[in-house]
Amino acid sequence: MRVLLALLLLLASAPVLAQTALPPAPYADRQIDDPALEKKARALMETIRCLTCQSQSIADSNASMAADMRSEIRQRVMAGEQPEHIRAWLIERYGDWVSYEPTANPIVWPLWGAPIVLLVLGLLLLRGRIRKGRRS
Incomplete structure (x- = not known):
């Protein structure tokens, strides 16, 4: 019984013994x-x-x-x-x-260029809407 108790105690303390030195x-x-x-x-x-x-x-x-x-x-x-x-x-x-x-890898160029492209497209769309509004 004592051997079993000692074995259980040893197994319970395994995480403490596993700490890096x-x-x-x-x-x-x-x-x-x-x-x-x-x-x-x-x-x-x-x-x-x-x-x-x-x-x-x-x-x-x-x-x-x-x-x-x-x-x-x-x-x-x-x-x-x-x-x-x-x-x-x-x-x-x-x-x-x-x-x-x-x-500056070529693989990330779309990430840097996408905001500029979207800004230009937005400005073109805005310009088209303003021109269309003036004609009406």
């Missing part, structure tokens, strides 16, 4: 010693969307995924990579959605 990313919340490099990294972090929060940049998010991304960016900047190269790597890895800065 991974240390936090080394540069998640620690700034780079060189202020110029930190400024470059911070500027990039403010333009990258948190994949967990989705409404915050990784610079503002407390999510562990954002912390890992901040650390990765800082390490790459310290290694001498340019921010645009890091951004391209992040977009390649996570998709266009990760960046707050819009892309």
Whole structure:
């Protein structure tokens, strides 16, 4: 009976034992010693969307995924990579959605052109209605 009770107690405590023991990313919340490099990294972090929060940049998010991304960016900047190269790597890895800065891919041109086309069509329709009203 004691063995069964111990087994049940062990199974009930399994979620507590399953917690990750991974240390936090080394540069998640620690700034780079060189202020110029930190400024470059911070500027990039403010333009990258948190994949967990989705409404915050990784610079503002407390999510562990954002912390890992901040650390990765800082390490790459310290290694001498340019921010645009890091951004391209992040977009390649996570998709266009990760960046707050819009892309100029031909696939999104209809999204940028549709409002202009609709505005022109609306103005033409309005002009036709005004001319028709003057004739009556």
